[in-house]
Amino acid sequence: MSDEILKKYLELAMGGLPTVKQRLDICNDVVTEMAIEASRVCIKRWGRPISDITHLVCDSLSPQVKLDSLVVIFTWQKDLDSALRRNGSCSISWAALAEKIGFKVAGALPQIIEENVESFCEKLMATVELTDKDYNQMFWAVHPGGHAILNRIEKRLDLFPDKLNASRRALMDYGNASSNTIVYVLEYMIEGSLKRMTENQDEDEWGLILAFGPGITIKGILARNLTV
Numbered sequence: 001m002s003d004e005i006l007k008k009y010l011e012l013a014m015g016g017l018p019t020v021k022q023r024l025d026i027c028n029d030v031v032t033e034m035a036i037e038a039s040r041v042c043i044k045r046w047g048r049p050i051s052d053i054t055h056l057v058c059d060s061l062s063p064q065v066k067l068d069s070l071v072v073i074f075t076w077q078k079d080l081d082s083a084l085r086r087n088g089s090c091s092i093s094w095a096a097l098a099e100k101i102g103f104k105v106a107g108a109l110p111q112i113i114e115e116n117v118e119s120f121c122e123k124l125m126a127t128v129e130l131t132d133k134d135y136n137q138m139f140w141a142v143h144p145g146g147h148a149i150l151n152r153i154e155k156r157l158d159l160f161p162d163k164l165n166a167s168r169r170a171l172m173d174y175g176n177a178s179s180n181t182i183v184y185v186l187e188y189m190i191e192g193s194l195k196r197m198t199e200n201q202d203e204d205e206w207g208l209i210l211a212f213g214p215g216i217t218i219k220g221i222l223a224r225n226l227t228v
Helices: 003-008 020-046 109-126 132-137 147-157 161-174 178-198
Strands: 055-058 071-074 092-096 101-105 139-142 206-213 217-224
Touching: 109 132, 109 147, 109 206, 109 217, 139 161, 139 178, 147 161, 161 178, 178 206
Parallel strands: 055 071, 139 206
Antiparallel strands: 092 101, 206 217
């Protein structure tokens, strides 16, 4: 927050006034600049030329990305009225109002995810002929929507406890920060990978990145570790 912004939006300094629209206006002006800078930092860490990047994926889109693509992903949160319904009821819903952004999660959400996550993962893994027997030979970056969700996924897929360490750490440090949270998970995964490399430990070649959104919807990316 700067003096310039406060002068333009005086209501931000006053209690009790609706300011969601003003805050989104501020984000619209800076989010592209922030995304470009964050991407440059990631590419510099990666150490390969930007020309090797084949796709740019922005949150809230659903791109079809080909196998062996090299992708830069940036995410930020600005959801409007959005709710996909399952069996006539909504498990996660967003509503952007003038006063606030409303967010509701149904109590049955962890069970719904547990019932559907395995078949979803199997479809992604089948593209490279992986099966459920390979779950613990993969790395996992799961959006930490809550302890119950992580526990249900771990149980359903019979994952080793350490497979969701990055997700649990992100949840402990940041809570559920909506779509941005998966980026914190990935940051912790990279940190752990670099540590294992310095200790000459084996790395998993394939992994799954999973996130959950309004409705309930599940989105996933089958990822490959190019350092293996």
